[in-house]
Amino acid sequence: MREIHVRSVTEAVRDLCLTANCDLPPDVAAALARAREAEESPLGKQILEELLENAAIARQDRMPMCQDTGVVHVFVELGQDVHLTGGHLKAAIDEGVRQGYEAGYLRKSVVDDPIFRRANTQDNTPAIVYIDIVPGDRLSLAVVPKGTGSENMSGLKLLTPAQGARGIRDFVVEVVDRAGSNPCPPVVVGVGVGGMMDRAALLSKKALLREVGTAHPDPSTAALEREILQAVNDLGIGPAGLGGRITALAVHIETAPTHIGALPVAVNLQCHAARHAERML
Amino acid sequence: MKDRTIRVTPPLSEEEVRAMRAGERVSITGVIYTARDAAHKRLVEASQRGEPLPVDLAGQIIYYVGPCPARPGQAIGSAGPTTSGRMDTYAPTLIELGLRAMLGKGLRSPAVVEAMKRHGSVYLAATGGAGALLARQIMRADVIAYPDLGPEAIHRLEVRDFPAIVAIDTLGNDMYAEGKRRYARPQK
Numbered sequence: 001m002r003e004i005h006v007r008s009v010t011e012a013v014r015d016l017c018l019t020a021n022c023d024l025p026p027d028v029a030a031a032l033a034r035a036r037e038a039e040e041s042p043l044g045k046q047i048l049e050e051l052l053e054n055a056a057i058a059r060q061d062r063m064p065m066c067q068d069t070g071v072v073h074v075f076v077e078l079g080q081d082v083h084l085t086g087g088h089l090k091a092a093i094d095e096g097v098r099q100g101y102e103a104g105y106l107r108k109s110v111v112d113d114p115i116f117r118r119a120n121t122q123d124n125t126p127a128i129v130y131i132d133i134v135p136g137d138r139l140s141l142a143v144v145p146k147g148t149g150s151e152n153m154s155g156l157k158l159l160t161p162a163q164g165a166r167g168i169r170d171f172v173v174e175v176v177d178r179a180g181s182n183p184c185p186p187v188v189v190g191v192g193v194g195g196m197m198d199r200a201a202l203l204s205k206k207a208l209l210r211e212v213g214t215a216h217p218d219p220s221t222a223a224l225e226r227e228i229l230q231a232v233n234d235l236g237i238g239p240a241g242l243g244g245r246i247t248a249l250a251v252h253i254e255t256a257p258t259h260i261g262a263l264p265v266a267v268n269l270q271c272h273a274a275r276h277a278e279r280m281l
Numbered sequence: 282m283k284d285r286t287i288r289v290t291p292p293l294s295e296e297e298v299r300a301m302r303a304g305e306r307v308s309i310t311g312v313i314y315t316a317r318d319a320a321h322k323r324l325v326e327a328s329q330r331g332e333p334l335p336v337d338l339a340g341q342i343i344y345y346v347g348p349c350p351a352r353p354g355q356a357i358g359s360a361g362p363t364t365s366g367r368m369d370t371y372a373p374t375l376i377e378l379g380l381r382a383m384l385g386k387g388l389r390s391p392a393v394v395e396a397m398k399r400h401g402s403v404y405l406a407a408t409g410g411a412g413a414l415l416a417r418q419i420m421r422a423d424v425i426a427y428p429d430l431g432p433e434a435i436h437r438l439e440v441r442d443f444p445a446i447v448a449i450d451t452l453g454n455d456m457y458a459e460g461k462r463r464y465a466r467p468q469k
Contacts, residue, residue, distance in 0.1 A: 041460070041463075041464060043446075043460070051410060053411075054412070054413050054414040057413040057414055057417070058359070061413065063416070064349055064359045064412065065410065066359060067347060067348050067349045067358065067359040067360050067361050068347070068363065105350045106349060106350075107347060107432050108432070109347075109432070118319070120430075120431050120432075122431070149363065149386075149387075149410075152367075173468070180457060181388060181457050182366060182387035182388060234465065234467070234469075235461065236461045236462070236464035236466065238461070238464055240386070240406070241460070241461075242446065242448075242460040243460020243462075243463050243464045272410055
């Protein structure tokens with residue numbers, strides 16, 4: 001049994017909020033640089049150049065890359081041999097978000113009651129927290145600030161098994177096509193397949209945590225990722241949606257076992273900043 | 282003519298915006314106003330009640346943005362465009378009130394484009410996700426209405442050489458559709 005004081009969770013979340021918003025992750029920066037070389041549209045190339053310049057300013061001036069600093073998602077992997085002391089885990093995470101968003105001059109974008117009041121909570125809490133219990137005595141945190149530009153363009157469909165890989169491909173292409181310029185392309189496309197409706201949706205978001213452009217370990221799934229990426233880039237939407245070859249930087253599929261009668265597919269779009277930051281305690 | 286940059290300072294005349302064509306670059310210097318979801322709702326509700334608006338929209342540009350707070354010594358925090366489509370419900374009313382240009386990113390509804398054609402209003406796009414870069418062109422920001430809305434309050438911005446592209450012009454030409462058509466390949 002290893003003891004971890006929740007204070008260190010608060011500190012980590014605070015730092016990760018700042019890093020995720022101000023420092024373009026190296027994998028995403030590399031993907032954008034490759035896209036700039038590959039893009040055939042002169043305007044698209046210029047936009048990719050602007051995005052890399054924007055990332056450099058953000059890093060240097062400690063300014064968020066995008067004014068939509070999002071709702072903070074925190075993915076926790078909690079080793080079952082960890083004993084948390086000093087308070088409640090979710091409260092400690094929210095305190096980290098509160099401190100990070102204040103210290104970093106980040107926009108507070110959370111409203112309380114979604115239907116009627118829609119009053120800003122003023123400190124960007126609560127975060128959306130997912131906790132997995134895993135073997136071991138470590139605690140890992142992945143922070144993903146997610147804005148609505150991309151999130152609002154996401155989609156979910158409950159396919160039938162007969163629709164198979166082709167149905168998955170067609171649905172992903174349909175979602176990206178309908179999204180057009182709205183989600184700030186070039187996007188990262190997170191695809192969750194399997195489980196039930198809720199599991200597919202969560203997998204599609206977790207797919208965004210994977211290092212951009214790395215393939216799924218299963219060769220057939222990896223081949224489907226490549227096929228969908230090609231199809232999406234053939235749409236011609238391009239950087240900022242103004243036309244071009246690079247509509248998506250990557251397609252990441254995550255899968256889970258499902259029911260004999262089910263093939264749920266969720267598509268979570270992520271903008272070109274693809275913000276994420278991780279720490280292990 | 283697509284390489285020319287049109288330099289504009291609001292208020293804009295109807296002739297000025299009707300001469301703009303999709304794909305042209307625009308550089309804005311002067312005063313523009315911010316508004317996004319919640320401010321649009323209030324503006325339109327005030328207009329429906331026959332109340333005066335906190336800002337006279339005739340000839341003006343509305344920038345769809347909810348900026349980050351400014352650090353000490355900065356005019357404004359990160360301030361890139363938000364998705365314009367969420368304002369589609371409200372935009373035709375504001376266009377009727379004389380709004381000459383909307384600055385944002387992303388797709389617009391046919392109803393908005395119809396209002397733009399009829400009343401002479403243009404849709405400009407700034408680069409989505411380039412909030413730190415675009416903030417450098419904003420010299421001053423003051424909240425002038427609805428301060429309780431926080432980042433959604435209406436700000437008066439003084440901008441210099443703020444870069445945009447004409448995304449949809451007053452003839453309904455759409456740079457998003459045109460760009461996509463140019464680079465699309467047949468689906469296999």
